[in-house]
Amino acid sequence: MTPPVVLTIAGSDSGAGAGIQADLKVFAALRSYGTSVLTAVTAQNTLGVAGVFPLPPDVVTAQVDAVLADFAVRAVKTGVLGTPEIASAVAERARDGLLPNLVVDPVLVSTSGHRLGAVAVVERLLPYAMVATPNRAEAEALLGRRVSSRSDLADAARDLASGGPRYVVVTGGDLPDEAESVDALWTGTEVQLLPGPRVATGNTHGTGCSFSAAIAVRLGLGDAVPQAVRFAKEYVAGALVGARRWRLGGGSGPLDHFGWHR
Ligand SMILES: Nc1ncnc2c1ncn2[C@@H]1O[C@H](COP(=O)(O)OP(=O)(O)O)[C@@H](O)[C@H]1O
Numbered sequence: 183m184t185p186p187v188v189l190t191i192a193g194s195d196s197g198a199g200a201g202i203q204a205d206l207k208v209f210a211a212l213r214s215y216g217t218s219v220l221t222a223v224t225a226q227n228t229l230g231v232a233g234v235f236p237l238p239p240d241v242v243t244a245q246v247d248a249v250l251a252d253f254a255v256r257a258v259k260t261g262v263l264g265t266p267e268i269a270s271a272v273a274e275r276a277r278d279g280l281l282p283n284l285v286v287d288p289v290l291v292s293t294s295g296h297r298l299g300a301v302a303v304v305e306r307l308l309p310y311a312m313v314a315t316p317n318r319a320e321a322e323a324l325l326g327r328r329v330s331s332r333s334d335l336a337d338a339a340r341d342l343a344s345g346g347p348r349y350v351v352v353t354g355g356d357l358p359d360e361a362e363s364v365d366a367l368w369t370g371t372e373v374q375l376l377p378g379p380r381v382a383t384g385n386t387h388g389t390g391c392s393f394s395a396a397i398a399v400r401l402g403l404g405d406a407v408p409q410a411v412r413f414a415k416e417y418v419a420g421a422l423v424g425a426r427r428w429r430l431g432g433g434s435g436p437l438d439h440f441g442w443h444r
């Protein structure tokens with residue numbers, strides 16, 4: 183059977199643990215055909231980000247239009263957007279209804295602390311999102327307040343929906359004093375807390391990218407959003423477990439996307 187087509191609009195990670203490279207691995211692992219639009223090139227490894235080099239907006243739209251002209255794209259995810267101009271160009275395609283099942287990962291800062299995006303850039307796309315997937319730090323930046331407990335996660339998920347996304351998952355993988363890894367999903371009518379086992383590992387590079395990519399695949403396959411989010415959470419937990427003992431690079435290493443060591 184022909185696989186469903188999913189599109190990532192994101193930045194390149196030269197270390198290949200996050201960004202476009204992680205997204206394409208997730209798409210393949212979950213049996214979908216991945217297409218890709220590059221917004222920026224990053225010079226990056228497991229230790230950190232040495233540079234971010236955005237592409238001109240017309241180079242981004244040329245890629246988007248080439249993919250959309252030829253493939254029946256079922257779902258789209260965005261990661262690093264690069265510049266306000268790129269975000270606006272992508273938002274224009276979304277406004278025109280060309281980016282179905284849009285999952286917006288509002289990437290702002292890498293785990294290593296490097297700035298990869300800005301609130302004003304991300305906000306251009308959020309109104310068109312079917313699902314937004316901020317982590318705790320991104321939710322704090324978008325809302326301008328602390329998010330440091332389960333109830334804060336829940337409030338943040340609900341409040342961020344006023345920026346436009348129909349569903350919001352605030353991920354709490356790094357919530358302090360938690361034995362579990364808890365995310366909060368706003369469904370449009372209520373908040374569902376999604377607890378899961380917390381995997382003890384330093385290899386967490388690309389968890390957010392992999393999570394949003396997995397949601398996009400499942401939406402492309404026809405799942406409802408809550409079902410897609412639960413699937414993605416389990417998938418990422420499995421990929422973290424598989425890579426626990428890997429030694430790839432000297433810093434926070436990538437995930438076991440293909441389940442080699444799960
Ligand atoms: N150590 C962990 N164990 C289990 N799940 C985790 C762990 N760290 C993150 N997650 C999960 O991975 C997904 C992505 O979240 P997160 O790591 O917060 O994204 P980001 O990479 O953007 O910070 C969420 O479902 C989160 O709960």
Ligand SMILES: Cc1ncc(COP(=O)(O)OP(=O)(O)O)c(N)n1
Pocket residue numbers: 192193194195199200201202224226261262289291292293294298386387388389390391392
């Ligand atoms: C090119 C690129 N895009 C996104 C990220 C951020 O990845 P994410 O999975 O959100 O989190 P960390 O890898 O920073 O834990 C990135 N680093 N590079």
